[in-house]
Amino acid sequence: MRFSDYVLIALRNIWRAKLRSALTIFAVVIGAMSVTIMLALVTGAKSFFLSQVEANGTLQQVAISPQQDITNFNDAQHSGGGNCSANCVKLTDDIAGKIRAVPHVVGVTRVANQGMLAAIGYNGQLLTLNQTNAYDANGIIVNNVLAGRDLNASDATGVITMTSDYADKFGFKGNYQGIIGKTVKLQTQNFYRGVGATVQPPQQCDGPCNPNNHPDDQPTTLTAQVVGIIDTSNESKSIRVPLEWMRQMQENQMYQMTAADQAANEAEQTKCQRQPGPCNPTQHFSLIVTDMLAQNGYSSMIAKVDNSKNAASAATAIKKLGVGAADASASVKQQLTVFNIVGLVLGGIGGIALAVAAVGVVNTMVMAILERTREIGVMRAVGAKRSTVRSLFTIEASLLGFWGGVIGVLAGFGLTRIANILVNKQLASQSVKAHNIIGLPLWLILAVIGIATLIGMLAGLYPAARAAKLDPVEALRYE
Amino acid sequence: MADAEYVIELTNVTRTYKLGGETFNALDNVSLSVKPGEFIAIIGPSGSGKSTLANIIGGLDRPDNGTVLVDGNDISKLHDGQLSAYRNHHIGFVFQSFNLQGNNTTMENVMLPLVFAKLSRKERNARAIECLQSVGLGDRLKHKTNQLSGGQRQRVAIARALAVKPSIIVADEPTGNLDSARGQEIMSLLHKLNKEGITLLIITHDQSLANQAHRIVEIRDGKLTGRRG
Ligand SMILES: Nc1ncnc2c1ncn2[C@@H]1O[C@H](COP(=O)(O)OP(=O)(O)O)[C@@H](O)[C@H]1O
């Protein structure tokens, strides 16, 4: 018997029991549809993630941390700052130079993230700042600029870029261009001693006291011009300032007694002793500015290599300099594993729906065989082999699965398209570039249809074996 | 395949059923020889073993003992594939209750054995039309069989039996569901086929129909009791 005849006869039999077939197929449709949607979500999210990684150039980067034992790319980026004590190396300009000399490294960005700016104000509205980021604007770290421009190497002080959530809050939602060029206020923490701080001259102490202690130390307000608005999808509630400005903000201005001051003070003291009567010598102090960033080191660095293939070896070479270093491949792999596991779990849920559908197929086929017992007898009488009967019913069950798979994929596809439109509308309203969050690659379509067909086939094996086993004489006598 | 004198040769055929521990012989040591082109009527009371005998000759059933030679080959020893091919190529069955697929057309019913014979679609169509014309249903090709009368249905069944050009037609009470006039029409049709060379075995209750055969075989309680002709 020809395969096309099997298919034609099976299709005809499916058509003959329309309602029952439709209900059975419907169950498969539900299963196939849920598998499709769930896998589509996961593959879509995965490729979205990968495209982000690609766009950021993350795979060509090595993150460098003062923590020597860091092995994870993301941890390395966020490990800096704070106290450097055990297993820790200061990330100095000297180290940056050595990293630049490592083979395959084409550039290094020094990163200084600090929380010394407490709030950002515009038009009387003051918003809390989570973080202030600063790094060499040499193109290694790439931002998605929604309006204006990113910081560049010629920026020194007085300019910032901010994430779009601030622009939204300041009333520029949908009009980010409107805030470009505007001046905002940056309010520091208390006891700020960096650039722009008005440091009080020391108290004249009579006896032991810290002349630099000013209990009424107030925050300083700096002003900055907004030059760019940046996509929030990577980081929210943060601003970026030029690295040079960050260096100045981190400076510590303090009155100290230099050797010259000491000598002057002693001279006054001697003068007093020579003079009879009360004498109140003036204490001499000098305002000393300390470059704290140079002293404490950068919070992290990012080295760019010529090719993502060399990232791992560059990371190893950089580690030999005594700093912590990690490339992104491990953490990207780890993230992908997470996506895969989520995909398996979600696909498994759809799989359960398909398993239930399989029970439906078994049931339908057993019923069909009972109904068509006599017909099976006739087929045997006119020359059908047992194996022919078995194939016929197996193919019929496979076709139930196949149609369920096809309709399920179509329905799933339709739903994901609708969901995509909604998601992109949502993203667009937040001025984020539209993405195909939900992907439905061809392999997935074919796999779901294939799996549904296979499930139908497997579900048909037992009923088909029963049909094949029927004794033709009995079958012909069956009422 | 020797130039056998007999097309069918049953020797000591026994078919045993086990019913609740007891064994019961539906056919008991039956021997029967049929010459090529012979027309045999098998008669006997209900439950005597007529259908069992017909099914064994037609390769639908197997004996528990004895040999069934058809064209010199023992079909009781064939495996399922070979036996199915034997039914497909050599036997045409006609049943009392027609056993047609009511929702299918006469053409589709007649083509069914040809599907298993792996004929091309074109060949199947041509042969089905030919067979339906030879049973006088050339004008009913696209009719569903459940739209036909009893006599017409049995003629479709005969056309289906003829489709693969069998050497033997086994008809198990082919007139049992028909009135006597319709029955006689069917008998005449079968008779005509026999005259064209097909070996014909007919099971019937109707003595007057049996009398048209070359030979009558009577069976009682699974045993052949009388022969005439
Ligand atoms: N599957 C079976 N199990 C038990 N007994 C059977 C079976 N098939 C047929 N028989 C018995 O075998 C005997 C012969 O049956 P059958 O050949 O159909 O008779 P007939 O066709 O002459 O009416 C009957 O008594 C019947 O009850």
Ligand SMILES: [Mg+2]
């Ligand atoms: Mg009978």
